[in-house]
Each structure stands twice: as C-alpha cells, then as structure tokens.
Amino acid sequence: MIHDLAVIGGGPAGVAGALTAALAGLRVVLLDGGPRLGGQYFRHAHGAEPEPRFARQSHALRQRAEVLLKHQVWAVSREDDAFTVHAHGTARAEVRARRVLIATGAHDRPLPFPGWDLPGVLTAGGAQALLKGERVPAGRRIAVAGTGPFLLPVAAGLARAGAEVAGVFEASGGLGLARHPVMALGKAGEAAGYAWALAARRVPYRRNHAVIAAHGEHELRAVTVARLDRDWNVLGTEELECDALAVGYGFVPQIELAVQLGCLTRQDADGTPVVDVDARQRTSVPGVWAAGEPTGVGGWELSETEGRIAGLALAGAGEVPGLLLRRRARLRAFAAALQGAYPVRPGWQSWLTPDTLICRCEEVPLARVREAQELGATDARSIKLLARPGMGWCQGRMCGYALACLAGEPQQPPRRPIAQPISLGALAEPPQKEH
Amino acid sequence: MSDVIVIGAGVVGAACAYYAARAGLDVTVVDRGPVASGTTGSGEGNVLVSDKEPGPELDLALLSNRLWRELAEHGGFEFEAKGGLVVAETAGVLRQLTELAAKQGVEHTAVPGEALGGYEPHLAPGLAGGVHYPQDAQVQPMLAAARLIKLGADSYGHGTLHLRTGVTVTGFLRSGERVNGVRTSHGDILGGAVVNAAGTWGGEVAALAGVHLPVLPRRGFILVTEPLREPLIRHKVYTAAYVTNVASDAEGLETSAVVEGTPAGPVLIGASRERVGFDRTTSVPVLSRLAAQAVELFPALREVRAIRAYCGFRPYCPDHLPVIGEDPRAPGLYHACGHEGAGIGLAPATGYLLAQLLAGQRPGLDLHPFRPDRFTREENG
Amino acid sequence: MERFDISVDGRAVPAEPGQTIGAALHAAGVRSWRSTRFGGRPRGLFCGIGVCFDCLVEVNGRPAERACQLEARPGDEVSTS
Ligand SMILES: Cc1cc2nc3c(=O)[nH]c(=O)nc-3n(C[C@H](O)[C@H](O)[C@H](O)COP(=O)(O)OP(=O)(O)OC[C@H]3O[C@@H](n4cnc5c(N)ncnc54)[C@H](O)[C@@H]3O)c2cc1C
Ligand code: FES
Numbered sequence: 001m002i003h004d005l006a007v008i009g010g011g012p013a014g015v016a017g018a019l020t021a022a023l024a025g026l027r028v029v030l031l032d033g034g035p036r037l038g039g040q041y042f043r044h045a046h047g048a049e050p051e052p053r054f055a056r057q058s059h060a061l062r063q064r065a066e067v068l069l070k071h072q073v074w075a076v077s078r079e080d081d082a083f084t085v086h087a088h089g090t091a092r093a094e095v096r097a098r099r100v101l102i103a104t105g106a107h108d109r110p111l112p113f114p115g116w117d118l119p120g121v122l123t124a125g126g127a128q129a130l131l132k133g134e135r136v137p138a139g140r141r142i143a144v145a146g147t148g149p150f151l152l153p154v155a156a157g158l159a160r161a162g163a164e165v166a167g168v169f170e171a172s173g174g175l176g177l178a179r180h181p182v183m184a185l186g187k188a189g190e191a192a193g194y195a196w197a198l199a200a201r202r203v204p205y206r207r208n209h210a211v212i213a214a215h216g217e218h219e220l221r222a223v224t225v226a227r228l229d230r231d232w233n234v235l236g237t238e239e240l241e242c243d244a245l246a247v248g249y250g251f252v253p254q255i256e257l258a259v260q261l262g263c264l265t266r267q268d269a270d271g272t273p274v275v276d277v278d279a280r281q282r283t284s285v286p287g288v289w290a291a292g293e294p295t296g297v298g299g300w301e302l303s304e305t306e307g308r309i310a311g312l313a314l315a316g317a318g319e320v321p322g323l324l325l326r327r328r329a330r331l332r333a334f335a336a337a338l339q340g341a342y343p344v345r346p347g348w349q350s351w352l353t354p355d356t357l358i359c360r361c362e363e364v365p366l367a368r369v370r371e372a373q374e375l376g377a378t379d380a381r382s383i384k385l386l387a388r389p390g391m392g393w394c395q396g397r398m399c400g401y402a403l404a405c406l407a408g409e410p411q412q413p414p415r416r417p418i419a420q421p422i423s424l425g426a427l428a429e430p431p432q433k434e435h
Numbered sequence: 436m437s438d439v440i441v442i443g444a445g446v447v448g449a450a451c452a453y454y455a456a457r458a459g460l461d462v463t464v465v466d467r468g469p470v471a472s473g474t475t476g477s478g479e480g481n482v483l484v485s486d487k488e489p490g491p492e493l494d495l496a497l498l499s500n501r502l503w504r505e506l507a508e509h510g511g512f513e514f515e516a517k518g519g520l521v522v523a524e525t526a527g528v529l530r531q532l533t534e535l536a537a538k539q540g541v542e543h544t545a546v547p548g549e550a551l552g553g554y555e556p557h558l559a560p561g562l563a564g565g566v567h568y569p570q571d572a573q574v575q576p577m578l579a580a581a582r583l584i585k586l587g588a589d590s591y592g593h594g595t596l597h598l599r600t601g602v603t604v605t606g607f608l609r610s611g612e613r614v615n616g617v618r619t620s621h622g623d624i625l626g627g628a629v630v631n632a633a634g635t636w637g638g639e640v641a642a643l644a645g646v647h648l649p650v651l652p653r654r655g656f657i658l659v660t661e662p663l664r665e666p667l668i669r670h671k672v673y674t675a676a677y678v679t680n681v682a683s684d685a686e687g688l689e690t691s692a693v694v695e696g697t698p699a700g701p702v703l704i705g706a707s708r709e710r711v712g713f714d715r716t717t718s719v720p721v722l723s724r725l726a727a728q729a730v731e732l733f734p735a736l737r738e739v740r741a742i743r744a745y746c747g748f749r750p751y752c753p754d755h756l757p758v759i760g761e762d763p764r765a766p767g768l769y770h771a772c773g774h775e776g777a778g779i780g781l782a783p784a785t786g787y788l789l790a791q792l793l794a795g796q797r798p799g800l801d802l803h804p805f806r807p808d809r810f811t812r813e814e815n816g
Numbered sequence: 817m818e819r820f821d822i823s824v825d826g827r828a829v830p831a832e833p834g835q836t837i838g839a840a841l842h843a844a845g846v847r848s849w850r851s852t853r854f855g856g857r858p859r860g861l862f863c864g865i866g867v868c869f870d871c872l873v874e875v876n877g878r879p880a881e882r883a884c885q886l887e888a889r890p891g892d893e894v895s896t897s
Contacts, residue, residue, distance in 0.1 A: 033866065035834070035887060040865070046834020077719050086719055107867045117870070119848035119860035126864030129884075133864075134839035135832070218858045219847050260717050360862070360870060362699070363854045375581035376444065376470030378600045385476045385577040388699065393661065393869035395743055398862075417717040417744040421661065424704075425737035428727035661880060662853060700853060740880070 003029045003066075005314055006085045006097035008073050008257060011039020012054065012300045013292025013307035014103030019061045020311025021101075028065035029095055031087055033072040033420070037061075039105050040125060041300040043132045068095070074420040076100060076257050083261075083287065088422050092431040099287045101310055102258050102275065103303075106251035106293035109401050111146075111344070113351045114213040116247075117360050120220025124154045124248030137163040139244025143223055145169040145211040146248040148342040154246050156197040165201065166242045169209040169225055171232055171249075172342050211245060212237070212351040220245060232347030249344050252401060253293045256416040261285050268296045269339045271410040272401075280313035280320065281306055289314060298335030305331060349406065358406065359399040361392025369406055380407040393421070437463040439793055440617055440626035442604050442640055444468075445475035446779050447771050448632030449580040450786025453587040455630075456596040458794040463624060464584060464596070465617070467603035471577035473634045475779065477747025479657060479693070479705055480576045481671055482780040485519045485568035486678050489538050491804035492756055492777070495784045497541070498800060500570050502783035509586055512578040513698050519571030520546070520554050520670040521678070522562050522732070528675045529563040535678070536566045543568050557667050557735045571671055573695065576779040604633075607644045607768070614644060614767035628793055630769045635750035637758070637772030641807075646764045649810055650773045652748035656707045656718065658725050661740045662700025668733065671695040677706065681776060682755060686710040688721060692728035694736075702736065704729045706776070713748055749775045752810075759785055759805035761792065769793065770807050820890040824849075831888040838864075838871050838883030841894070849873050849883070849896035 007018040010032030022028040038044055042054040049055055061067060071087040078084075085095040108123035110116065120139060122130070124146055127138040141164045144155040155168045198205060206225075212234060213224040222241045226234040255265065258275045264284035266276040274297075275283055275290040283290050291310040292303035305328045309320050352358075354367035364387055372386035380403045383389060389403050390396030395416050396403070404411040439455050441448045444466035452462045466472070482503050487493040507514035523529035536543045546554060548564040587596040599621075608616035608623055616625035633640040638650035676691035683689060686709070693705040707721045722744055730737050752758065752773040762768045769792065771785050788798040817833040824846060831840035838861050841849060848858035850872055862870040864884050871883040874895040 033885075046832070075717055075719055075722075077717060084719070107865060108863060117857060117859065117862075119858050122861055123863050123868075126862060126884075129864040130839060130842065130861065134835050134843075136835075136839045136843040138842070262716060360868070363852055363857070372581075375578075375585055376598050376600055377581065378469040379472075382469035382472050382476065382577075385471055386581055391659075391699075391743075393742055393872070394867060397867045415715075415745075417656075417746070418658075418722070418741055421740040421742045423738055423740050424658075424660065424726040424730050427658075427723055427741055428730050428737075664853065664879075738878075 001096070002082055003027045003095065003097040005029070005099045005101060006031065006083065006095050007101045007103060008076070008085065009039065009103035009105055009292070010034065010037040010067070010069070011103060011105050011292060011303065012041060013303035014039070014101065015054070015057050015061055016304045016307030017101045017103055017291050017311040017314070018065055019057055020308050021314045022061065022064040024312070024315030024317070026315055029068065029097065030061065030065055031068045031071040031073055031085060031095065033070065035070055037067070037069070040129070043129055045133055045135050068093070072420040073257065074418055074422050076261055078261060086431070088420065088426060092422070092426040092429060094431040099289065099314060101314065102288065102290040102294055103292045103307060104254040104257060104294055106253045106297055107397060108248045109250040109252045110247065110398060111249045111348050112356055112358050112399070112402050113211070113348070114353055114356045115215055117357055118214050118216050118220045119218070120216065120243055121214050121245045121247065124150055124246045127244070127246035128154050128157065131157050131161055137161050138246055139242065140164060141166050141242045142244040142246060143167055143169065143211060143225070143240060143242045144246045147171045147344065148248070148250050149338060150248060152191070152194040155203060156194040158246070159197050159201045159203055165198070165203040166240055167204045167206060167225070168198065169211055170205070170207050171210040171228060171345070173208045173230060211247060214245060219243070228347065230345070232345040233350055250342070251293065251297045252397065253297060255294045256414045256419045258283060258288065258290055258294060259413045259415060260417060260419070261288050263288055263290070265413045267410055269336045270343060272297070273411055273413040279325070281310035282313065296332070296335060298331055302328065302331035302335060346405070358402055359389035359392065361394050361398070362388040364389040369403070373407070378407070379409055380404045380412060383407055436625040437461045438627045439463070439630060440465065440624055440628070441630045441632055442617065443473065443632035443634060443772070444470045444580065444584065444598060444600065445473045445632065445634050446471070446576050446580040446782040447634065447774060447785055448630070449583040450782040451630050451632055451771050451789050452596055452786070453583040454786040454790035455793055456587040456591040458790045460790070460793060461594070462587070462596045463626065464598045465602040465604060465619060465624065466600050469600050470584065470598065471580045473636070474747045474749060475576050475580050475634070477657070477745050478576055478779050479703055480574045480779055482572040482574055483519060483777065484541050484570050485521055485566070486681055487539070488535070488682065489540065491801070493539060493541070494800055495781050496777070498787070499781050499784035500572065502787055503572065503574060506583065506783060507574070509582070511582040511586070513575040515573045515698065517571070517573055518670050519568040520565050520672045521568070521675060522551065522558070522565035522672065523675045524562060526563045529565070532566050532675050541568060542570055555669060555672060557733050558672070559732055559734055573671060574779060604640060604643065612766055614765050628767050628769060630771055630789065632771045634772055634778065635748045637750060637770065641770065644765045644768050646762055646768070646807070648758055648770065648773065648807060649753055650758070651710065651751045652713055653751040653775065654707070654709050654711050654714065654746055654748055655705065655776070656721050656725060656744055656746045658704040658722060658729070658741045659743045659745070660702040660704070660736070661742050663696070663702065663739065666696045667735055668694055668696040668702060672732065674728070674732065680706070680708055684753070690721065690724045690728060692732045694729050694732055701742070702739065708776070710751070715746060717744070750778065751775045757781060757785065757805055758807050759789060760802045760807055762807040764808060822888050822890070822892040822894060824894045825896055835888055836884055837873065837875060837886050837888045837892065837894060840888050841883065846896070849894070851897060
C-alpha cells in the first residue's frame with residue numbers, strides 16, 4: 001500500500017503536519033523512534049497525560065492516521081514517483097508514500113571541556129528528558145550551564161522536582177532575567193514562572209559565567225565555574241560541588257534524512273546547516289517537505305505552525321491562511337533574534353587542554369585534532385579521516401559542531417547514509433512490508 | 436620554482452611527492468581540498484596481491500607491497516600485514532582459484548574446506564576451501580597519505596617538499612609545446628614537470644592540457660559496523676566473485692563480499708561496483724546486498740550493527756590499468772592516475788617508478804602497459 | 817502495572833513501568849555502567865534522547881543497547897562493564 005504522506009517525527013511539527021493533512025483527507029502514516037508522541041517539548045512520562053493541547057492533537061491523529069512508534073528511521077529513498085521510508089522497530093519495516101514530511105527535530109549542541117565525559121554530566125536536553133520522560137532528576141545537587149533560553153526551564157523543572165540547583169551559569173551577557181527573551185514573546189507569565197521557581201529557591205542565575213571543567217574519578221563531584229569576558233575567555237574561576245551538571249549550547253537540527261534525499265541546505269543565522277524550504281515548507285526535492293527544527297531552530301510554537309502550513313500545502317490547499325503565515329514570520333524573526341542574542345563565542349576553545357576529548361565515541365583528544373591539522377587536514381571532514389573524530393557510534397552528532405569550530409569552518413550538512421544503527425541481519429533480510 | 440608540481444594530495448600524489456623528494460627533486464603538491472579528501476578518503480585500504488591476474492598490474496602490486504612495508508617502518512599510520520584469505524563456495528570455483536594462484540607465482544597456501552576454520556574460526560561452514568595469501572595487507576590510507584607528505588618534507592627538507600591545500604588547478608602553462616607549470620585559483624605555479632595525480636578527476640585535469648584520458652567514476656559503498664570488543668575476523672576475507680567483479684566491465688551493479696576487521700574495532704564490509712557517475716544518493720539495495728553477503732560468509736555478524744556507510748568513486752580506465760608515465764601529447768605532463776580500486780595498494784610503486792622517470796633514470800619496471808596514449812579512439816570517446 | 821525489579825549485575829534495582837533502563841539505573845544511583853574501549857573511561861547517560869550512544873549497556877545478553885531508549889521489563893538482566 002502506498003500512503004499519500006509519510007511523516008517522520010512525532011513532535012509538535014510532525015503531529016501538526018500529519019493531523020492537518022489527515023483532516024484534509026490524506027492517507028497519512030507517522031513514524032517516531034520513541035515510545036510516545038511528543039518529541040522533545042511535549043515529552044511526558046509513561047502513564048502521564050501530555051499538555052492538553054498536544055494531547056488533543058495526538059488523540060485526533062491516532063484516529064485518522066497510522067502512527068508507528070518505536071520505529072527508528074535509518075534511511076529514506078526515492079523510487080520513481082514514491083518514497084520508501086526504511087525503519088527498524090522490532091524488525092525491519094518499510095513504509096511507502098508519495099510524499100514525505102521531515103519533522104525530525106533537533107538534539108543538544110554540547111561544547112567539549114575537560115571532564116565533560118564524566119558520568120553525571122548530561123546535556124541540558126538530556127536532563128530535561130530524564131525529568132519529563134522518566135520522572136528522574138539528574139542528581140541531588142545540580143549545576144545548569146551553557147547558553148540560551150532553554151537553560152531556564154531546565155533549571156526551574158529540576159528545582160520544582162526537589163533537586164537543589166546549585167546555580168544557572170549563562171555564558172552570554174546582556175539580557176538579564178527581567179529582559180529575558182521569553183518575555184518579549186508575550187510569554188511573560190511563562191518566564192516569570194521560571195524566574196519565580198528559581199528565585200523562591202534562591203538559585204543563583206549568573207550571566208557571563210560558564211562551567212569550564214568537570215571533576216571526579218568515576219562520577220562528577222565538582223565543577224569549575226569561570227567568570228568570562230564577552231568572548232568567553234576566562235577571567236577568574238571557583239570550584240562548585242555538585243553531583244550533576246546539565247549543560248547545553250543550543251541545538252543541532254537533525255537533517256540527515258533530508259541530506260540523504262539530496263535536499264538543498266542553507267546556513268541558519270548562526271551558521272548551522274538547515275533544510276532550505278519555500279513559503280509552503282517544500283524542500284528542493286519534489287515531494288519532500290520539512291517542518292520544525294530541521295528548517296531552523298525556533299521552539300515548539302514555530303514547529304507546530306510550520307507543521308500546520310506544511311500539512312495544508314501537502315493537502316493541496318490553494319492558499320495558506322495569512323494568520324499562519326504571519327505567525328510563522330513573527331516566530332522566525334524571534335528565533336533569529338534569539339540566535340543573535342546567544343551566540344557561541346570562540347573563547348570556549350581556551351577551556352580545552354591537549355588531552356580534552358573532542359570526540360567522545362572514538363576518544364579523540366584535542367592534541368590529535370591539532371596534529372591532523374598540521375598534516376594538512378584543513379576541514380572537519382579531513383580531520384575526521386585522519387584522526388577519527390566523528391567516526392564512532394554517534395556519527396559526529398556530539399562533536400560535529402565543536403570540530404567545525406576547531407577547523408574554522410561552518411558546520412557542514414551531515415552525510416549519514418545509515419542514520420541509525422541497524423543489525424546486519426536486519427539489513428540483509430527483505431523487510432516485512434507490513435505498512 | 437619547483438622541479439615537480441604534483442596535482443592531487445591523495446595517496447598516489449603523496450607517494451609521487453615522497454619519492455620525487457627522495458630522488459632529490461623539489462616538489463610542490465597542490466590540492467583543491469585538504470589532504471586525502473578525494474577517493475583516498477573513501478576506500479578500504481587493502482594492499483592486495485591476491486586479486487590480480489598475472490601481468491603488469493601484478494608486477495606493480497608486488498613492488499608496491501614491498502615498498503609499503505618499507506614505508507610502514509617509519510610509523511605514524513596503521514599498517515597490518517594480516518594476509519588475505521580468498522574463499523570458494525564450490526569445488527569448481529576452488530579449482531579456478533588454485534589455478535589462478537599457481538599462475539600468479541605469488542606466495543600462497545591452498546586451504547582445504549575443513550582447514551578454513553584454522554584461519555578464520557567464524558567463517559560459515561560448508562565452504563569448499565580457499566587460498567591464503569600472506570602478503571596481502573591493510574593500510575589506513577588517509578593517514579598514510581598525509582604522513583608520506585610529512586615524512587618527505589621532514590626527511591628531505593621543508594623547502595624541498597611542500598603541500599598547498601585549497602589550490603585548484605584551472606589550466607596549464609606552456610613554453611612552446613612543453614608543459615612548464617599550472618594555472619591555479621591562487622596564481623600560476625611554474626615547475627619543471629607536472630604530475631597529474633588527480634585520481635578520478637584525472638581525466639578532467641588532462642583535458643585542461645588538451646589531452647584525453649578516459650578516467651571514469653565507478654561507485655563503491657562500504658558498510659562500517661559498530662566497534663567489536665574482540666576481533667572476529669583476522670584476515671582480509673573475500674569471495675572468489677570479487678576477483679571477477681574487479682575485472683568486469685559491466686555498468687550495472689556488482690557486489691561481492693570483502694570483509695575485514697580494523698585495529699580501531701569496526702568491521703569494514705565491501706565491495707560494490709557500479710557506474711552511475713558522481714551520484715552520492717544512498718542506495719539501500721546495495722547496502723542490503725553487502726550486509727547479506729557478509730552475513731553469509733560470517734554468520735556471527737548477523738547481530739552486529741552497521742553504524743555508518745560511505746561511498747566513493749574509483750578512478751576507472753577501460754582496461755582496468757592505471758595511467759603512469761609522460762604524455763607524448765603534452766611533454767612535461769606526467770600522469771599517475773586511474774588506479775581504480777587498487778590505488779592505495781599501488782601508490783608506492785607508482786610514485787617510486789614515476790620519480791625514477793622524473794629524475795631521468797630508467798624505471799625499474801616496464802611502464803609501457805601504463806602509457807597514457809594507449810587508448811583506442813573509441814575508448815577516447 | 818506495579819513497580820518491579822530488574823537485575824543489574826545480580827543486584828535488584830527497582831523500575832517504574834514504562835521507564836527506561838537508563839533512568840532506572842540513574843535513579844538507583846548507578847550512573848556509570850560502561851567503560852570506553854581505549855581509555856577505560858566510565859560512561860552513563862549523556863544526551864538522554866538516543867543520539868550520543870554513551871549509555872550503551874548489555875541487556876539480556878544483547879550488547880550495546882541504548883539504556884536511555886530501552887524500556888525496562890520485569891526480569892531484565894543488565895550487565896555493566
Ligand atoms: C569503495 C572503495 C573501496 C576501495 N578500496 C580500496 C582498497 O581496499 N585498496 C586499494 O588499493 N584501493 C581501494 N580503492 C581505490 C582507491 O581509493 C583509489 O584507487 C585511490 O584512492 C586513488 O588515489 P589517488 O591519489 O589517485 O586519487 P584521490 O585520492 O582521489 O586524489 C586525487 C586528488 O586530486 C585532487 N584534485 C582533483 N582535481 C584537481 C584540480 N583541478 N586541482 C587541484 N586538485 C585536484 C582531489 O581533490 C584529490 O584530493 C577503493 C575505492 C573505493 C571507492
Ligand atoms: S544517553 Fe545518549 S544515547 Fe542514551
């Protein structure tokens with residue numbers, strides 16, 4: 001059977017896109033690797049209800065479309081006039097569809113620093129997922145560090161869950177809590193909520209500060225907090241005891257499936273490679289659409305709006321309502337402003353020592369990266385070929401951004417013909433054409 | 436002004452530069468990208484004598500094999516003299532394999548089916564037998580290429596050998612008929628001779644000098660598994676079909692199992708061959724076939740996960756032989772390209788012999804079979 | 817379904833229904849369950865969403881499962897290394 005539309009990703013963009021298209025009469029299938037719909041923002045624990053708005057949407061979607069959870073998509077290919085989505089659940093599965101909507105979201109963008117691979121150090125999104133999806137706080141006494149507005153909800157969530165938040169360390173300067181961008185979006189209530197949660201528990205919020213080293217033998221015991229200048233060079237340091245650290249410096253859109261299909265990409269305001277889409281969320285490849293973080297990081301509301309626009313356009317709507325287009329424009333402008341307000345500054349490279357791991361999977365320290373550069377590896381790809389950063393399990397998802405910075409180039413679109421690990425046995429067998 | 440300008444910092448260009456510097460020549464290597472960014476960065480790193488028919492390519496491979504061992508003594512890149520094991524599914528194929536081995540005159544041992552387990556404990560049961568080639572080896576080609584250039588510079592003087600990355604050759608300079616330099620994105624560079632080591636793009640570079648070389652891309656995919664804690668596979672193991680595929684002219688897809696472990700832990704699985712131009716789109720059927728063939732050979736791989744894949748474009752000439760030597764149609768221009776699926780293995784011998792030519796010596800092997808003007812009119816298109 | 821136990825190197829560790837192995841381990845104070853192949857460095861959860869592969873662990877004899885993705889089931893046997 002050939003579906004009219006296969007949606008990859010069950011976050012706000014994917015669910016909105018799938019539902020909109022299904023309501024317009026399309027035969028839709030949605031795939032997601034996780035056990036529940038929700039993506040990163042609407043993540044919720046087993047047995048818990050997600051936020052009502054999203055709960056309604058996913059409920060409606062399940063009645064009108066096929067939803068395949070726990071299906072990791074490892075490739076999408078194009079044959080003649082249809083696409084095949086190659087997934088792996090309990091067995092290899094294939095889904096055929098005339099059109100594809102890529103709504104695969106983003107993952108955290110970490111920066112390396114000495115000790116960042118110690119257990120107890122989590123990405124900010126990781127700590128959030130553990131809390132929202134599993135009801136487990138990352139530790140008892142937790143430091144939150146990095147840059148960007150996402151640190152606030154992470155810290156507030158942990159504080160509300162009863163963890164002691166030892167401090168929020170925002171590497172950028174400029175905007176204080178009162179002028180925090182979530183305010184500017186008319187979400188003063190939300191921001192005030194975070195601020196109140198933190199203030200009520202006397203959690204220090206420090207701008208121009210970062211965690212530049214993590215200490216411990218087998219697990220995290222303490223971190224070094226540094227005061228930074230505006231380029232993020234260290235002005236002074238102090239040690240802070242904590243058993244967990246949630247750290248994040250923005251997000252990396254997951255665009256490998258679009259790259260597999262040959263979709264054109266562009267650089268977002270901060271240089272991140274994102275899928276290039278037109279006003280109707282169409283990519284450069286006929287039949288392939290993208291919505292949400294893959295087209296540029298901008299939060300759940302923008303993702304949902306893009307999903308709805310894509311869904312309408314996919315269903316052949318002659319015109320997309322101006323309301324949606326205006327909302328998208330406003331949210332995109334806001335996202336661009338945020339990227340401008342929270343740039344990663346080059347001084348982080350001075351936090352590294354020669355033996356700081358850049359690639360966690362292949363355990364490649366800075367010294368080996370530098371050695372490869374001396375041998376004539378002048379870009380991230382050739383550094384990878386010579387010294388192996390990015391060749392391991394995660395395929396450069398964790399070190400890709402840092403490596404690009406070290407190579408002095410913008411991050412390149414990821415080439416991953418196999419986007420998710422798949423056993424050779426499953427790869428070898430003809431798929432069960434169940435869907 | 437350099438004595439020699441080498442276009443291409445792949446493994447072949449690196450070997451040419453190294454041996455030319457060793458011969459006392461001043462060398463400039465230019466590449467439009469970083470070091471090893473062409474096909475050298477998407478190969479497997481096999482250094483094989485086992486898969487070659489007797490003849491000029493085998494002679495080149497044997498010389499190269501010896502030279503790789505010499506170069507590896509300098510250290511700085513992985514080189515594993517692990518040996519190759521070619522296996523046959525049927526008695527008939529085994530007979531062909533042993534006949535080929537006898538003709539090759541290369542060091543080898545015929546292995547009966549029941550003795551295969553002694554070589555590779557995890558091989559599937561029921562294979563008819565195989566041939567073991569102790570000289571087959573494995574090299575990490577990217578690092579090897581980069582190290583060769585550095586080794587040349589360190590040993591013979593940084594003024595003697597230098598690498599310029601990010602420089603694209605856009606044309607040739609001439610004095611009369613003779614090529615005496617290149618025009619590049621970063622200005623003209625004069626040199627006594629120019630070596631075209633542009634691999635799969637060797638035909639394009641030759642065209643800049645107005646000569647035709649029929650070098651075409653032949654795509655290959657490699658599957659890479661998760662790193663294994665314990666090595667599962669000791670040799671480079673491949674099926675007899677590989678030998679026939681290597682020598683075939685088919686445009687369509689051909690695959691045969693080539694499986695080997697690496698010091699870093701992952702198992703590499705090849706090999707596919709198809710002529711589809713420079714198309715990088717993932718081909719799931721190709722990946723599936725590679726996986727199926729590997730699992731058939733090593734059932735223990737069934738549960739092992741593939742974590743990535745990559746593809747590259749072998750520089751292919753119609754007669755499957757590389758082009759090595761001065762081009763009589765453009766004196767001063769030397770070619771060292773078109774090594775198809777064996778450029779990593781054949782690089783040192785190519786560089787060694789070309790350096791002899793450049794230094795005005797008689798090359799240690801007859802280069803006539805590799806001459807640039809050997810192609811017929813049809814092949815020249 | 818009620819809370820149940822999984823076995824971690826023979827020791828009982830409680831898990832909530834629907835919880836991942838990684839979350840159950842983390843909640844029980846087991847935060848490192850693997851050592852890296854070159855440096856022998858300890859590893860546990862990092863990204864929490866299945867992209868970093870730091871949290872790999874052996875479950876019921878299957879090596880290299882992502883602990884942050886795999887739901888715990890009663891009787892699961894987890895081996896750390
Ligand atoms: C899947 C696969 C598996 C393989 N496995 C093996 C194997 O196991 N063993 C083996 O021996 N071989 C193998 N090969 C083949 C091997 O990789 C090639 O034969 C070899 O890399 C060729 O080396 P080269 O230096 O000639 O070309 P390349 O490595 O491609 O180098 C050519 C260089 O020239 C540069 N260049 C091109 N045009 C210009 C210009 N105008 N100006 C400046 N620079 C330019 C390019 O940027 C490039 O860096 C394999 C190939 C593939 C695709
Ligand atoms: S914690 Fe990153 S994959 Fe599980």
